[in-house]
Amino acid sequence: MCAERRRQDHFARRAKQENYPARSIYKLEEIDKRIHLFRRGDKVVDLGASPGSWTLYISDKVGSTGLVVAIDRNPLTVGVPGHVTYLQANALELDVGAVRPMSGDQGFDAVVSDMAPRTSGNKFVDQSRSFELFVRALELGAELLRPGGHFVGKIFQGEDFEKARDRVRQLFATCKIIRPRSVRSESYEIYVVGLGRKQSGPIPRIM
Numbered sequence: 001m002c003a004e005r006r007r008q009d010h011f012a013r014r015a016k017q018e019n020y021p022a023r024s025i026y027k028l029e030e031i032d033k034r035i036h037l038f039r040r041g042d043k044v045v046d047l048g049a050s051p052g053s054w055t056l057y058i059s060d061k062v063g064s065t066g067l068v069v070a071i072d073r074n075p076l077t078v079g080v081p082g083h084v085t086y087l088q089a090n091a092l093e094l095d096v097g098a099v100r101p102m103s104g105d106q107g108f109d110a111v112v113s114d115m116a117p118r119t120s121g122n123k124f125v126d127q128s129r130s131f132e133l134f135v136r137a138l139e140l141g142a143e144l145l146r147p148g149g150h151f152v153g154k155i156f157q158g159e160d161f162e163k164a165r166d167r168v169r170q171l172f173a174t175c176k177i178i179r180p181r182s183v184r185s186e187s188y189e190i191y192v193v194g195l196g197r198k199q200s201g202p203i204p205r206i207m
C-alpha cells in the first residue's frame with residue numbers, strides 16, 4: 001500500500017473512532033490550530049456543512065453560549081447540540097436576510113466554507129464551479145461578518161485562484177493560504193483564509 005493511501009486510511013479510521021462522519025474534520029482542525037479561529041461564545045456560519053464534521057467541531061469549540069448556523073443543500077447525518085441551527089439551502093440562492101438576524105446586532109464572528117461542487121471529471125469545469133462557490137461564500141462572509149471577523153473558504157486551485165486571493169486581501173486585514181496535511185496529495189483544493197474583516201463598505205464584484 002502506498003504512503004498516501006496509508007495516510008488517508010489513517011484519517012478515515014481516526015474520524016470513525018472520534019465519531020466524526022467525514023475526514024474533512026482534520027482539515028479544519030489543522031487550520032484552527034494554526035490560526036485560532038474559534039472562541040467560546042462565537043457565532044459562526046458553516047457553509048457546505050453536510051455530513052457534519054466541521055459543524056460538530058465548531059459547535060464544540062464555541063460551546064453552548066455560541067451559535068453555529070450550518071447550511072447545506074443536503075441534510076446533516078449527525079445529531080447536533082441545541083446551539084446549532086441547520087438550514088437546508090443552496091448557498092448560491094440563499095437570502096442573506098434569512099441568516100443575518102440570527103447573529104443579533106453584532107454580525108457573525110466567522111464564516112467558513114467547505115463547499116465543493118460534485119466533480120465532473122473535467123478539471124476546468126470543476127475549478128470554475130468551485131470558484132463560483134468560493135465567491136458566493138466570500139460574498140456571504142462580507143455581508144454577515146462583524147468588523148474583525150474571520151473567513152475560511154475552500155477553492156480548487158485554478159486560473160481564478162489569484163482573483164479569489166486578491167479579493168480576500170481587499171476585504172481582510174490578513175490573508176493566508178493553507179493546504180492542510182490531510183488533503184489528498186492528488187487534490188488541488190486549498191483554503192483561503194481572511195483574518196480581520198475590514199470595516200464594512202460597498203462590496204466590489206470579482207466576477
Ligand SMILES: C[S@@+](CC[C@H](N)C(=O)[O-])C[C@H]1O[C@@H](n2cnc3c(N)ncnc32)[C@H](O)[C@@H]1O
Nearest residue numbers: 048050051052053054072073090091114115116
Ligand atoms: C466536502 S463536503 C463538506 C464536508 C463538511 N464540511 C463536513 O465536515 O462534514 C462539501 C459540501 O458542499 C455542499 N455544497 C456544494 N454546493 C453547495 C451549494 N450550492 N449550496 C450548499 N451546499 C453546497 C455539498 O452538498 C457537500 O455537502
